Amino acid sequence: MATNYSILFVCLGNICRSPLADGLMVHEVNKRGIAAQFKIDSAGTYAGHSGERADKRMRKTAANHGVELNSIARQFIINDFDKFEHIVVMDDSNLNNVLNLARNNSDREKVVKLRTFDNQKSGKDVDDPYYGGISGFENCYNVVSESIVNFLDKLLKQD
Template sequence: MTYRVCFVCTGNICRSPMAEAVFHARVEDAGLGGLVAADSAGTDGWHEGEGADPRTVAVLAENGYALDHTARRFQQSWFARLDLVIALDAGHLRALRRLAPTERDAAKVRLLRSYDPAADTGDLDVSDPYYGGADGFEECLEMVEAASGGLLAAVREQVEGRAA
């Protein structure tokens, strides 16, 4: 049974597709491609049907990540098929937990940077780079990469627990 993770930001064109691409690469490198699936969505539908922000695509390509992406809005019904919903900031976390149909579904929602042992626990948001320059996208990628190892370890533990 595939373990499903969905990364969620606001419009699904910057942070969440970046996190999806990085995590997908980590999953493949770990040999878990057939066991773990990652995708992404936005809390709002402003960019539905659009590709990722060109600055996201550029910073990912510069760092060796592939991304084939079309923006979409997160749907409440998805909770039933997802194992983990990863919010990119506290606002997304609150919105997703409010949207969750059950307490069990609300418990599936976690902040990405909570998986980064070096992160400042007082601020676990991945800053939105949309209104800034290229440096904001690079900083976003650094935060995503720093948390992806811990997230992969947690997901691996869940996947191995299912197999046991």
């Protein structure tokens, strides 16, 4: 397989959901031995956490499942449309914010909600666990993990 995949995961602050999706995708492609074919990153539509690591509760939840979150928060920028073929957002707010920056239909066609790939193809939001308890982080992990595996499987089937 010579195809290279470039994927950007986007949430609000880039400290909970998108770093988790980023880390889970890295974990999954490493597990399958196909990491060299992938460029994976995450960003937020809000710049307030730029330069920070993922929320410690999200890092702990992921670590409990054997997944490391190494991303550093940054803001989504227009040039990301040029660098990534898939821009995967966590909720409707992120979707609208990213689409508002799109310059053309080509940019818009790259953007999809992560839960389009959950087992029900629900297209629902990935709930932000930031203001909730640890159970919210665990729920977020389960939803994102299921969707990441399905998304990766779909990408690989297209080739």
